[in-house]
Amino acid sequence: MWKISPRSIALIGAVFGTLARALARASIHDRRVAGRPLPRPRDMARPSRRFYEVQVPDMQAYPKTHLKAVAAIIFAITVLIAAMPAEERPAQTVPVSLSIEPEPKPAPIAPPPAEVVPEDPWVDVTVRPADSLSRIFERNGLPPADLQRLMTSGPGTKTLKRIMPGQVLSLQKNESGQLQALRYSRSPLDTLVATRADHGFDVFVETVEPELITSFKTGRITANLPSLYHAGKYAGLSDNLIMQLAQIFQWDVSFALDLRQGDAFGVLFEEAYVDGQKIKDGKILAAQFTNSGRTYKAVSYVDNSGQRDFYTPEGASLRKAFLRDPVHFSYVSSSFNPNRLHPVHKRRMPHRGIDYAARTGTPVFASGDGKVMIVRQNNASGKYIVLQHGEQYTTKYLHLSKFAKGIRPGKTVRQGQTIGYVGATGWATGPHLHYEFLVNGVHRNPATVRLPKAKPITVARRAAFEASTAPTLLKLNSLMGHTTFAGLPSDPASSRDG
Numbered sequence: 001m002w003k004i005s006p007r008s009i010a011l012i013g014a015v016f017g018t019l020a021r022a023l024a025r026a027s028i029h030d031r032r033v034a035g036r037p038l039p040r041p042r043d044m045a046r047p048s049r050r051f052y053e054v055q056v057p058d059m060q061a062y063p064k065t066h067l068k069a070v071a072a073i074i075f076a077i078t079v080l081i082a083a084m085p086a087e088e089r090p091a092q093t094v095p096v097s098l099s100i101e102p103e104p105k106p107a108p109i110a111p112p113p114a115e116v117v118p119e120d121p122w123v124d125v126t127v128r129p130a131d132s133l134s135r136i137f138e139r140n141g142l143p144p145a146d147l148q149r150l151m152t153s154g155p156g157t158k159t160l161k162r163i164m165p166g167q168v169l170s171l172q173k174n175e176s177g178q179l180q181a182l183r184y185s186r187s188p189l190d191t192l193v194a195t196r197a198d199h200g201f202d203v204f205v206e207t208v209e210p211e212l213i214t215s216f217k218t219g220r221i222t223a224n225l226p227s228l229y230h231a232g233k234y235a236g237l238s239d240n241l242i243m244q245l246a247q248i249f250q251w252d253v254s255f256a257l258d259l260r261q262g263d264a265f266g267v268l269f270e271e272a273y274v275d276g277q278k279i280k281d282g283k284i285l286a287a288q289f290t291n292s293g294r295t296y297k298a299v300s301y302v303d304n305s306g307q308r309d310f311y312t313p314e315g316a317s318l319r320k321a322f323l324r325d326p327v328h329f330s331y332v333s334s335s336f337n338p339n340r341l342h343p344v345h346k347r348r349m350p351h352r353g354i355d356y357a358a359r360t361g362t363p364v365f366a367s368g369d370g371k372v373m374i375v376r377q378n379n380a381s382g383k384y385i386v387l388q389h390g391e392q393y394t395t396k397y398l399h400l401s402k403f404a405k406g407i408r409p410g411k412t413v414r415q416g417q418t419i420g421y422v423g424a425t426g427w428a429t430g431p432h433l434h435y436e437f438l439v440n441g442v443h444r445n446p447a448t449v450r451l452p453k454a455k456p457i458t459v460a461r462r463a464a465f466e467a468s469t470a471p472t473l474l475k476l477n478s479l480m481g482h483t484t485f486a487g488l489p490s491d492p493a494s495s496r497d498g
């Protein structure tokens, strides 16, 4: 006869529940005795670090085998109860099986229960000005022999010589007062960990992968924000991103001289986060710049050789044979002046070159790969350099204060290489670079002359390029589309020096 009262059913449930808990606890205890350390509270607080990730599967997987047996017994009893005549089965029996449910998940082990073997305490030490590791050891009562032992434990410990005030070192002492372990967060992304071993210390670096979040920012050149730097800052771009943006378009846009009111830009870029904190800007994914009514777009793409570069949406390289400015725009003082006067002649162009007003000593770059033809000084041009680029092109750089090291006739130079420094030698009232661009011996405007271009994406790679870049470009276009700039008419008639 099946005569089980609700009370006895509840009792059976309670008994098995207790049994399950006891088994789970015992199994965890066994594991600890077997020599596997439990996670220290320290590591538990850092969910992104390695220790924790290793421990979690252990903790969850372990008690399962024991609980399976318990669950089987309970299941059998539940089946028996279910087989009872309906009128003898009171409603209260239902919770029997339910009361078992929470038991397969024993309480998580964080924080560790009181019976855990206590770990030696960690002390966080903030590096003071003029501190060294030996001073920190002394202050914390650690033996100098341990410092020696630590510093000879491998090349990884070298970075401990470069600790900076404000950084934090975590030290762990053992019961003998020796250094047991040390942690040094060198950056938000990596931490040096040294643990005492038989011979010296085991040293390794824990690294955290930052979470990359895509951001979009946009800005516009105005009378109050006349340079890329001003407009970029106002848009919330870091110095680093402003420089990256200028680099992307440095072959098409003269950020030093050609910016106009109404010029606008948009940048899609990555930001790196660790534990919800932004730690740095990542790379630019795509960008757009509108200069004098003409829009340039660029998208980042890693080619099959692993090289990351920027291309137009059609797959053409943005690189060209010549940079627009042979001086970095951030040094040029007349960065926004559509009706610029010649600094010496005080009249509108035309004169046969482009003038960049910048402080004496500002580096001057070779605008393209080439060969040094002339390095000389005369009354009119002062110190000047002439470069030859292939058969057709010549560039000239005048009024330099000095030449860069190793710049001599016959030497080859690379695009962007410093060849000299801005000055006011020769006929110049103030420091500036006078730059000339000649095609087949005739002065030309480098902004409008047709130039050879770098290799585009090959036909074979075209499909892969489009598949890879389309989502990014779609995002950029959509975000730019949502941006409304108080449209200032572009002014193609504005004078440009030639």
Ligand SMILES: [Zn+2]
Binding pocket: 351, 353, 354, 355, 433, 434, 435
């Ligand atoms: Zn000039």
